[in-house]
Amino acid sequence: MIAIYPGSFDPITLGHLDLIGRGSRLFERVIVAVLRNPNKMPLFSVQQRLDQIRHSTQHLPNVEVDSFDGLTVNYAQIRQAQVLLRGLRAVSDFEVELQMAHTNKTLSTQIETVFLATSNEYSFLSSSVVKEIARFGGSIDHLVPPHIALDIYQCYNHNSPMLNPISTETIPPLKSISVDREP
Ligand code: PNS
Secondary structure, three states: EEEEEEEEEOOOOOOHHHHHHHHHHHOOEEEEEOOOOOOOOOOOOOOHHHHHHHOOOOOOOOEEEEOOOHHHHHHHOOOOEEEEEEEEEOOOOOOOOHHHHHHHHHHOOEEEEEEOOOOOOOOOOOOOHHHHEEEHHOOOOOOOHHHOOOOOOOOOOOOOOOOOOOHHHHOOOHHHOOOOOOO
């Protein structure tokens, strides 16, 4: 069975990559499809995003990276895919994703949307969060692959990030904090 994993991926994050890895174990083939969206002002061009994703998924032989425009279900039909793969991070995603899945079902009854729950460690992570942290000089090294972190730092005109507050503040050892506990 072939699955399409559509998205903006501006940029791809470790959360997306986790989903691609898990999808590649479930489906014969996963096609990561970057939407060519003329209405958005992305940080990276479609070509840059394709290169970034290809570099990050080169260890997965059944993953292909492509771009598309127009309706996702039309692209899925052209690629003879039966599944649209999407990740769910939280209830807030569910509302939007359910609407999208229902809309897509009205456009093609042949194509099913399959949701994978995002791994716990990435449940807060989005491309927007990554861009916001980098824009204000924070480290994104724990959120995206190293080559993409470098691309992002360059976009925001700094070659290395400032240290994140958590790694610069002195946090007192737990035992020295007195906590009033309920009996
Ligand atoms: O990464 P994103 O921005 O959440 O991805 C959204 C995407 C690209 C999957 C969605 O916007 C999409 O499928 N757009 C293509 C147009 C389309 O098919 N619209 C009908 C479904 S709402």
